Amino acid sequence: MTNYLMNTWYQAGFADEIAVGDKLARTICEIPLLFYRRSDGCLTALVDRCPHRFAPLSAGKVDGDTIFCGYHGLGFGADGKCNHNPHGPIVSALAVRSFPVAERHTIIWVWLGDPEKADAALIPDLSYIDETPPQARTCGYMPTAANYQLLSDNILDLSHADYLHPDTLGGINTTAKSNSRLEGDTVVVDWLAENCDPPQAFRATIHGANRADIWTQVVWQAPALMTLGVAAVPAKQPRKWEDEGYTLHNMVPETRALLPWQRAS
Amino acid sequence: MTNYLMNTWYQAGFADEIAVGDKLARTICEIPLLFYRRSDGCLTALVDRCPHRFAPLSAGKVDGDTIFCGYHGLGFGADGKCNHNPHGPIVSALAVRSFPVAERHTIIWVWLGDPEKADAALIPDLSYIDETPPQARTCGYMPTAANYQLLSDNILDLSHADYLHPDTLGGINTTAKSNSRLEGDTVVVDWLAENCDPPQAFRATIHGANRADIWTQVVWQAPALMTLGVAAVPAKQPRKWEDEGYTLHNMVPETRALLPWQRAS
């Protein structure tokens, strides 16, 4: 197994993807996972593999607070222990690992490491999501056949926009005032392009002004949660909070993927 | 190479697939094999790789009792020894391994292990096939991208039908009287569901009766030959031989495939 950061909260999905009685299969850090929502509205996260004959539990059925395997009908509760065996006694080996799971900021979080260390206070503060009216938010998935760390690599240096996206977003960051700093466990990088020729993507925002002050910011938290802030205003005008937009890029490793320097030659 | 059982008979095909002068390529236990039928009606089984420049012999031509390689024309007889070399002398290295092969119960069998131990008496007794009129038999292949042992795993426990096939075959075996036993080298499992509500698939057989006695049986022989017997009769009626139907599931490993517990995490 690759070296994944285990004592951390990973995003498994969005809270509204699982209604009561629904289930969701995910693979995170090469671990197959089953999520389902119990009748009390809380989520359960289990290893997605029946300990009997190894079928994926996610191919089974949720009934009440139990997931029933679709192969031979064994049932497992929120603690991962078998609570129903149609074929014989319930022995202690009939159990799957259960993981701490939480819901916050519209996101489902799962803790794959030492359960003793699973502290909901360690969930990153993304309260800007909650403060945004639902009709002003959008979310989705971007499955990517590459090592997840390459995406942090990409976003942490927004000067790439000048070279990869010259006709839309680029042209301002290589020459902008830039500042990088460590704030606790967080990496923060700011760019401020003052009195610049606004790239195409910002022109609607500044209502036809010819020159703009454009602020961009990346906040990185381990292993790969990034918040990208941006605000464009006509040059020399003050930046107000309603000018700011935030995008969360929350990279989650599913399976192993090599980094470029791990390849041959 | 995976640990395959070698001193055993594997099914390579059906006898009627190869007429005199025909050939057939198969891979069993990762060994590429060529089968062809000689002019005396008997079969030859050879490693399917010319010892000269390693082309598959199965891409060549059968002429009389010889397979001629399609690359440079070398010929090999039933013993695997070269009997024709258009380019020079026939040296002893010009030979491929030959395997014991037999035909019984409409099936072609090949022995990949120690040829000294290849005893046709070890071919499983499937005389129920011969006793069945041809028009009452059917056969075919089911290529499966999974470890062949998982199929034994599946069939040995027919209670899975209650969960995987609830609308057709299921509903009777989890609660049936069941008996498992070892008979010599054979594993036998019986189920008897008495006075049961007949599953959909059995209703035509019992001519509209509301309750049925349904007997099912699995006989397993190493490495993965299984005979599945079934008989459904109206409840409390005696079971006669003509009520019984038999299905042979003869799993043959072609190439390696991992079992679920051999995967990561």
Added chain:
Amino acid sequence: MTNYLMNTWYQAGFADEIAVGDKLARTICEIPLLFYRRSDGCLTALVDRCPHRFAPLSAGKVDGDTIFCGYHGLGFGADGKCNHNPHGPIVSALAVRSFPVAERHTIIWVWLGDPEKADAALIPDLSYIDETPPQARTCGYMPTAANYQLLSDNILDLSHADYLHPDTLGGINTTAKSNSRLEGDTVVVDWLAENCDPPQAFRATIHGANRADIWTQVVWQAPALMTLGVAAVPAKQPRKWEDEGYTLHNMVPETRALLPWQRAS
């Protein structure tokens, strides 16, 4: 990495594929390579991976004598050293390996081994290409999902035509007078089929004659450059130079591919 012959010239393409300012990406011996033509008309060959964040340089832009990475804009000159860094100082680690490259006989050649040993005099003499008028030449690529050595194996023994191509080229070489010899580092094999029934492919050449004298020759140079000569004349007529045709088969290994005897079993 497989054992490739490194101190040798490999063909990377055809000279007319890269005009001034153009670029070409190739993988040879598992090494990703970028070729581009500078303003002085000469070619540069570099490892196709930016040392900054490992993007392929071939996805960037050539401007003058510099290749600019398309990810963050770093520029590299013909010696592989960074000559432009929009983000900070140019440190010595900002460099990629540069390879000796040459153009001769319409072909681009690259030397991947010890640069001290890169001697243009070691480029095989293919002056028959230059002596042929352009309108009488043709060239192209044949991407092949197999170990490149198997192609030498194929061409070195033209008797295969009798078995693989019996209706077009075959029927004469197994029985022809044949001679194999080592001339310095070159392997030469000749076949002369005298007074033979001409195979289909030669009939137009001999203008309807019923019998022909057909000469074929293979010249092999390490690692896998082969020149195939052929001349067909009506039987007993002298062979003149204008009867001869030559085909270069220049096999270049891109990535590793197993040979048949390196596979399982």
